[in-house]
Amino acid sequence: MSTALENNTILSKKIFLIGFMGCGKSKLGKSIASKLDLPFLDLDDLVEAKNQMSIPELFAAFGENGFREREKQTLQEAAIANDAIIATGGGAPCFFDNMEWMNNNGITVFIDTPIKVLADRLINARVERPLIKGKSFDELLTFIEAKLTERRPFYNQAKIMLRGVDLSADDLIEALSKVEG
Ligand SMILES: Nc1ncnc2c1ncn2[C@@H]1O[C@H](COP(=O)(O)OP(=O)(O)OP(=O)(O)O)[C@@H](O)[C@H]1O
Ligand SMILES: O=C(O)C1=C[C@@H](O)[C@@H](O)[C@H](O)C1
Numbered sequence: 001m002s003t004a005l006e007n008n009t010i011l012s013k014k015i016f017l018i019g020f021m022g023c024g025k026s027k028l029g030k031s032i033a034s035k036l037d038l039p040f041l042d043l044d045d046l047v048e049a050k051n052q053m054s055i056p057e058l059f060a061a062f063g064e065n066g067f068r069e070r071e072k073q074t075l076q077e078a079a080i081a082n083d084a085i086i087a088t089g090g091g092a093p094c095f096f097d098n099m100e101w102m103n104n105n106g107i108t109v110f111i112d113t114p115i116k117v118l119a120d121r122l123i124n125a126r127v128e129r130p131l132i133k134g135k136s137f138d139e140l141l142t143f144i145e146a147k148l149t150e151r152r153p154f155y156n157q158a159k160i161m162l163r164g165v166d167l168s169a170d171d172l173i174e175a176l177s178k179v180e181g
């Protein structure tokens with residue numbers, strides 16, 4: 001059986017995946033993009049490509065504020081130009097009017113993954129994330145708890161919220177198909 005999304009019966013095909021670092025935006029995003037035959041865009045990769053610098057280099061050269069300005073600009077350029085599944089950076093919805101902008105321009109999906117799962121994933125990750133660099137497991141837990149509390153009011157503005165444990169691409173596609181256009 002095909003879904004409303006596959007049948008093109010929902011208006012927006014800009015789908016923004018949001019949530020904390022390590023919640024699964026990139027992994028799940030690639031999988032649903034391939035199932036729905038839509039392009040997959042990863043905001044972190046786009047910011048790096050546009051600026052010809054890695055995220056740690058951008059933080060070092062311009063500070064977090066400079067990174068956030070570039071992140072906002074890249075988000076809007078990429079999303080205006082493409083119907084796509086867009087995995088945003090973990091902090092992107094929490095700066096400027098990015099969350100409101102995404103809600104006005106597509107469907108936002110918050111992948112809500114428990115703190116302990118996030119910490120387990122992030123402690124083993126090979127990608128360098130400046131905000132958590134050098135933290136021990138316990139420091140990481142404390143950091144995630146505090147940051148998530150700060151960020152939840154933004155993440156909670158998402159149109160769809162899904163628990164990020166055992167979450168499959170099909171679960172996400174089903175949730176999208178129920179959204180009214
Ligand atoms: N459902 C899952 N089950 C097991 N491992 C997962 C799952 N989703 C993601 N992971 C693993 O967790 C790590 C982080 O996932 P991913 O890169 O998709 O997160 P992210 O939300 O894009 O993070 P960031 O905001 O830092 O880009 C990766 O190593 C990935 O393989
Ligand atoms: O949660 C965050 O603030 C970040 C998450 C990553 O996706 C990157 O955008 C960067 O490392 C910052």
Ligand SMILES: [Mg+2]
Nearest residue numbers: 025026044087
């Ligand atoms: Mg990612």
